[in-house]
Amino acid sequence: QKEVEQNSGPLSVPEGAIASLNCTYSDRGSQSFFWYRQYSGKSPELIMFIYSNGDKEDGRFTAQLNKASQYVSLLIRDSQPSDSATYLCAVNVLTGGGNKLTFGTGTQLKVEL
C-alpha cells in the first residue's frame, strides 16, 4: 500500500477554471502536510503547508485537510498556463530527527488556453 497516493493525471483544466488536486495518506501519525510544485526539469518548490483540519488560503491557492479521512487537497482558483506543472503532496511525521517527508508520485496539471 502506497503511503501517499495521488492521481498521476494529467489533469487538464481550461484557463480561469478551478483545479482540484487530491492526496490521501496512510499514516495516521502524519502531522504536517505540504504541497510542492515542480516544473519540468526543476526542483520542487513549496506552495502550501497545512497542519490543522480545515482550509488554509494563500492567494489563489487553498489547501484543505481532513485528518479523519486522511485526505488533503489543493485548489487552484483562476488557473493560469503558468500553473502547468507537477504537484507533489508530502506528509511529515515529526520524530525529532529531521523532518522526514514522504512524497506522493505527483499529479501533472495542464492548464489549457
Place this chain on the structure above:
Amino acid sequence: ETGVTQTPRHLVMGMTNKKSLKCEQHLGHNAMYWYKQSAKKPLELMFVYSLEERVENNSVPSRFSPECPNSSHLFLHLHTLQPEDSALYLCASSQDWVRGLMHHVRDQETQYFGPGTRLLVL
C-alpha cells in the same frame, strides 16, 4: 533561488568512476537531506542529517556514501554505480525544530530544495 545550491548540475559517469555531489545551504538550517527522483516514482528519501549527525539511512546501497562536515554542507560520494542509479539527486535543508530545541514554528518544518544534479551512469 531557494538558498540551497548543488554542484555539479549535470554528471555523466561510468560504472567504475568515483565522483561526489556537493550541496550547500545558506539558510541557517540545521538539517539536510538527500533525495533521489526517478521517472514515474515518488521522491525517495536517502539520508537525513540533523545537527551534523546522520539520523536516517533508508536502506541505501553502500555505493552511496554521505558526508556532512558541518551544518551548511552535505556531500554524496558515489562509487561503482549502476545504470539504474541514473536519476535526479536533490538536496534539501530545513530547520529541525525538535532537536534544535527551538520554539515550535511550523514554517520551520518546510524543506527547501536545491536545483538538483542530473546523474547519468553509463
